[in-house]
Amino acid sequence: xxxIDISVKVYAQAMPETTTSVTxxxxxxxxGTSFPYLATGVLSxxxxxxxxxxxxxxxxxxxxxxxLGADNLQIGLLLSAWxxxxxxxxxxxxxxxxxxxxxLVVSGSLxxxxxxxxxxxxxxxxxxxxxxxxxxxxxxxxxxxxVIVYATAILDSRHLGRGLAIxxxxxxVALALGLPAGAAIALVGDWxxxxxxxxxxxxxxxxxxxxxxxxxxSEASVPAQSEPDAEPAKGDASRAPVAALLAAALxxxxxxxxxxxxxxPYLTDAAHFDAGWTGPLLALFGAAGFVGILVSxxxxxxxxxxALPVTFASMAVATxxxxxxxxxxxxxxxxxxxWGVAMGAMSPLVQTAVMRTASPQLRAxxxxxxxxxxxxxxxxGSWVGGVVESTAGTPANAALTxxxxxxxxxxxxLAQKLASRARA
Numbered sequence: 424x425x426x427i428d429i430s431v432k433v434y435a436q437a438m439p440e441t442t443t444s445v446t447x448x449x450x451x452x453x454x455g456t457s458f459p460y461l462a463t464g465v466l467s468x469x470x471x472x473x474x475x476x477x478x479x480x481x482x483x484x485x486x487x488x489x490x491l492g493a494d495n496l497q498i499g500l501l502l503s504a505w506x507x508x509x510x511x512x513x514x515x516x517x518x519x520x521x522x523x524x525x526x527l528v529v530s531g532s533l534x535x536x537x538x539x540x541x542x543x544x545x546x547x548x549x550x551x552x553x554x555x556x557x558x559x560x561x562x563x564x565x566x567x568x569x570v571i572v573y574a575t576a577i578l579d580s581r582h583l584g585r586g587l588a589i590x591x592x593x594x595x596v597a598l599a600l601g602l603p604a605g606a607a608i609a610l611v612g613d614w615x616x617x618x619x620x621x622x623x624x625x626x627x628x629x630x631x632x633x634x635x636x637x638x639x640x641s642e643a644s645v646p647a648q649s650e651p652d653a654e655p656a657k658g659d660a661s662r663a664p665v666a667a668l669l670a671a672a673l674x675x676x677x678x679x680x681x682x683x684x685x686x687x688p689y690l691t692d693a694a695h696f697d698a699g700w701t702g703p704l705l706a707l708f709g710a711a712g713f714v715g716i717l718v719s720x721x722x723x724x725x726x727x728x729x730a731l732p733v734t735f736a737s738m739a740v741a742t743x744x745x746x747x748x749x750x751x752x753x754x755x756x757x758x759x760x761x762w763g764v765a766m767g768a769m770s771p772l773v774q775t776a777v778m779r780t781a782s783p784q785l786r787a788x789x790x791x792x793x794x795x796x797x798x799x800x801x802x803x804g805s806w807v808g809g810v811v812e813s814t815a816g817t818p819a820n821a822a823l824t825x826x827x828x829x830x831x832x833x834x835x836x837l838a839q840k841l842a843s844r845a846r847a
Contacts, residue, residue: 486614577636669796716768773793
């Protein structure tokens with residue numbers, strides 16, 4: 424089986440070790456040999472809070488629906504609208520801000536995100552909540568278009584796998600702490616406080632990023648030969664394997680959100696858990712995600728060709744259990760746990776695979792395209808999941824998730840085969 428973890432040495436002659444596809448890093452950052460724990464930790468917290476806000480309606484769906492006079496499908500559409508906005512806005516906004524210090528782009532997008540979250544908390548109607556979610560999603564799209572490549576810019580190539588695992592581990596933190604906390608807040612108080620908390624914390628992080636994180640030069644200052652917007656060579660051999668990885672990410676995200684967007688009704692209506700168990704089960708899902716982060720950290724550099732397809736396959740097995748045995752509490756709990764492990768490992772494994780598989784000339788495009796792929800899957804999965812939930816019930820959502828996860832395994836194996844040919 425092909426090792427998709429293409430060594431940085433393959434491209435050593437194509438670009439200096441500290442050059443990235445999107446930015447140039449100032450000498451004070453380049454010369455440092457220590458691991459940037461502060462910067463990666465802050466960026467991890469950034470992703471934790473923003474991803475928590477993205478998925479928050481899934482955890483507080485009944486409460487939001489009751490307050491805003493909407494049904495579950497409409498609340499699910501808040502996730503789809505978010506994803507569609509990210510798809511449409513990410514690349515244009517990234518191009519509009521390409522001449523600005525990457526650190527300030529991250530900080531500015533967080534400031535808008537904070538305002539949008541506060542707007543959602545105060546929205547008196549569903550329509551206004553939808554508008555605020557669209558604004559927040561646009562900021563999120565810009566953030567995700569630059570944050571991974573910004574992180575890559577401040578990381579030494581030797582630390583790339585570990586650094587991206589820490590940064591993208593924030594996604595798992597969101598699942599472990601953000602969604603259960605949101606569900607708990609909605610049960611004991613008002614769901615609005617969940618969005619208020621996100622708005623305040625993200626606003627604080629906006630200041631921290633601008634004040635304390637290292638500067639990364641705007642793209643306008645990058646020499647022409649390393650300009651990120653330079654068109655990759657038409658014969659770039661990494662295009663095909665990257666495209667297969669992007670397709671795998673899209674299908675995996677589609678499968679995940681087909682069920683996850685409707686996890687609350689699955690647990691209460693199909694599995695017949697009491698509503699009070701929703702928070703603890705989401706917490707279990709998130710805690711399993713931490714296990715997934717540890718797994719990815721141990722395997723991302725050692726066994727990259729095995730780790731990614733096994734991760735996707737484990738999600739298929741878990742969701743089969745959720746589909747066929749919703750009346751068996753032990754299998755439901757086990758399925759939620761294994762699913763959580765797979766989701767925790769997925770993000771760092773996929774992000775690192777794409778960054779290492781893409782040639783230097785293709786990395787900027789690949790990074791933005793990965794954002795689009797994930798969010799295309801989120802949008803489609805949230806919408807299709809709503810249709811399936813309303814017509815066939817949530818066990819059918821789980822079955823569709825299992826099929827999509829299996830398809831993503833096939834696509835990852837295809838990517839590995841294509842990468843093998845590209846390096847031959």
